[in-house]
Amino acid sequence: MTRGRLVVISGPGGVGKDTVIEALRRQRPRLAYSVSHTTRPARDYERDGEHYYFVSADQFGELLQAGEMIEHARVNGYLYGTSRGPVMEALGEGRDVILKIDVQGAEQVRRSHPDALFIFISPPDMEELLRRRRGRGSESEAQIEARQRLADEEMRWAASYDHVIVNDRVERAAENILELLEGRGAERDAS
C-alpha cells in the first residue's frame, strides 16, 4: 500500500480554512484530518477532540518533552501543536492527512517532511477578510485588529508554499486542492 501524504494547509485567521477543509473531507471522505492540540480556551462552537484537543500548558509541556509533537508554535499567546501518533497511523493506512497549522509550524514540517504538500489559502482580498471576521461577531474590535496585523504578516509567507489557493468559493477551493493532491492541478494554481 502506498503511504499517505501530509497536506499542510495554512492561511490567515478568518480566511475560511475550516470550511474549505470540511468541503475537502465531504468530497473525499478517506482524507484524514489531524486535530491539533491547543492551550487556548475553546470558543462556544468548538468541541474538544473535534476542532482541537484543548489542553493546559502543563500538558502541552509533557507532550513536547515526550517528543509527541511533529510541530508546535505559539500564536497570539497560546500554544498549538500536532501530535505524532494519529498522523503516523493514518499515513501508514495510506491515507493523506490534512494538517491545519500556522506558518511557523509549516516551516517545521518542511524540515521533517519535505515531501509534504504545502498549500496556502488566501482571501480574495484583505478587506474581505476583515469583513468576514467582523461578521463572525465572536471577537472584540481590538482582537480583530491584532489578528489582522498577524494576518498581514502571515500573507508574506504565502510565497514559501507550494501552492496558493484563493478562497473565493469554498467548493471550488476544495476542488482545486483535491486536484493538487491527485497531481493534476499544478497548472491551475494561478486561477
Added chain:
Amino acid sequence: MTRGRLVVISGPGGVGKDTVIEALRRQRPRLAYSVSHTTRPARDYERDGEHYYFVSADQFGELLQAGEMIEHARVNGYLYGTSRGPVMEALGEGRDVILKIDVQGAEQVRRSHPDALFIFISPPDMEELLRRRRGRGSESEAQIEARQRLADEEMRWAASYDHVIVNDRVERAAENILELLEGRGAERDAS
C-alpha cells in the same frame, strides 16, 4: 549607552563550549551569560541556576505559554530554552550576552535577532571529540554513540554560522571570540 549584543555559541556536545565560555567570562567579566532552562536531570557536577535552571516539563510548558522563551528545542529527549527576562535586562545594560544553545535554537534566534553574532565551536577533529567524551566517564557507550551521531549531524550546521572557531586550545579559542566581538577578528576565522 549602546545596547549589548547577543552572542550565540553552538557546537557538538563535548566540544568544550562550557570551558571556552568560562575562559571568555574570565577574560571579559562584563560579558553576561544566559543560563538556560532544561528538563534534563542535573549531572553530578551541575548546580541549579549556574549551569542550568532545572525545571519540569510542566514548568517548561508554562514558560513557553507565557512567551518567556526566546528559543527552545528538544534535544536527546529533553527540552532546553532561553528565558527572555534576564537576557533583555543585560542587553539593556549594554552588556553582550552569551547564549549557549543548540542549532535549532540558534535558527530561532537568527529569525528574531538577525543582528546577533553566531559562533560555532568545532573540535580539532571528530575522533578527538569521541575520546574526550569517553574520558569524561559520565556516559554509557550507547549514550556516547547516540551523542556522536547527533554531533555528526550538528557539524553539518556549522556553515550557517557567522564564524567557526576550532577549539584546539581553550584560551586561544576564547581570545578569537573576543576579537570577533570587538570586530577585529573577521580575517582570522580560518586560522
